[in-house]
Amino acid sequence: MAAGRDESVDTIQRELTAFARRARATAARLHPELSLVSYTLLAHIDAQQGCRATDLAAHYLLDKSTVSRQVATLEKLGLVERRPDPADHRVQVLHPTEAGTRALSSTQASRRAAYQERLADWSTEDLDRFAAYLIRYNGSA
Amino acid sequence: MAAGRDESVDTIQRELTAFARRARATAARLHPELSLVSYTLLAHIDAQQGCRATDLAAHYLLDKSTVSRQVATLEKLGLVERRPDPADHRVQVLHPTEAGTRALSSTQASRRAAYQERLADWSTEDLDRFAAYLIRYNGSA
DNA sequence: TCCTTACCGTTGTACTATACAACTGAATGT
DNA sequence: ACATTCAGTTGTATAGTACAACGGTAAGGA
Numbered sequence A, B: 001m002a003a004g005r006d007e008s009v010d011t012i013q014r015e016l017t018a019f020a021r022r023a024r025a026t027a028a029r030l031h032p033e034l035s036l037v038s039y040t041l042l043a044h045i046d047a048q049q050g051c052r053a054t055d056l057a058a059h060y061l062l063d064k065s066t067v068s069r070q071v072a073t074l075e076k077l078g079l080v081e082r083r084p085d086p087a088d089h090r091v092q093v094l095h096p097t098e099a100g101t102r103a104l105s106s107t108q109a110s111r112r113a114a115y116q117e118r119l120a121d122w123s124t125e126d127l128d129r130f131a132a133y134l135i136r137y138n139g140s141a
Numbered sequence C: 001t002c003c004t005t006a007c008c009g010t011t012g013t014a015c016t017a018t019a020c021a022a023c024t025g026a027a028t029g030t
Numbered sequence D: 001a002c003a004t005t006c007a008g009t010t011g012t013a014t015a016g017t018a019c020a021a022c023g024g025t026a027a028g029g030a
Helices: A005-030 A036-047 A053-060 A064-076 A098-118 A124-139 B005-030 B036-047 B053-060 B064-076 B098-118 B124-139
Strands: A080-084 A092-096 B080-084 B092-096
Touching: A005 A036, A005 A098, A005 B005, A005 B036, A005 B053, A005 B098, A005 B124, A036 A053, A036 A064, A036 A092, A036 A098, A036 B005, A053 A064, A053 A092, A053 B005, A064 A080, A092 A098, A098 B005, A124 B005, A124 B124, B005 B036, B005 B098, B036 B053, B036 B064, B036 B092, B036 B098, B053 B064, B053 B092, B064 B080, B092 B098
Parallel strands: none
Antiparallel strands: A080 A092, B080 B092
């Protein structure tokens, strides 16, 4: 341990990137019924209690056309519904459907179980600090 | 802070996943000349001082056909060369070319600068601990 | 009020990344 | 020797993504 500053930053870069590159395959193995892409969009819609396509694009750094198509897919699958915003007719407020909520719950259960297992031998303090670091890192965009 | 165990695990899952979903776009902005995919493969080849396609597939959880095509692209770009393994004629040992090393250096410089800036106000201790957590997490696959 | 500008979303198009299956060729182990 | 396992390629299909052009709605002046 006790690495230099630069070395730590390089490690953080390398490990975060490696994780990112494995995320798709990991998700596919964990929950084949909902791809990582669908999962993340649905999860954000749910967590926000309804959000716009533009919000999704901003949150995940995606083009709005990409989000438009992904949302269309989710709608076709019956997982998401669009509600008109009475205050602004340009906006569609996205909400999970009943089926969407169920799919999300099941997927999150798989993911939660996998993470729980993988982090089983971590102390509560380490988990808490790791979570805080991640929030701090992601928050500094 | 002082969240419960389950809450911390959920946070870790959520934040890591959000990072993963943003990684592609972030990389494209940071270094348009080398996509995240090319970068990661080249970086691993370089870090290992020569490795096989199979090793790349295992490290990033990719199908060997995917790696085969990516390596072909890197070779066509003149960034990677294949050397026969004298001990096993099935194996091609991959190495960065001179141009590959240069491209990697330049890309890593961009990335390093971005991460340095983003982590500028972190204490050395926090960086060290965050790096250690990431290694521990990724190592527990 | 009208016009310009900004914003939200869709569609056309093209390309990249990926997986799975079938295959070739080379090593390994009965 | 023969079956099996291993490394890599190729055919094929699909998902995810960006960019550009567009239509419709809202907002802010002149």
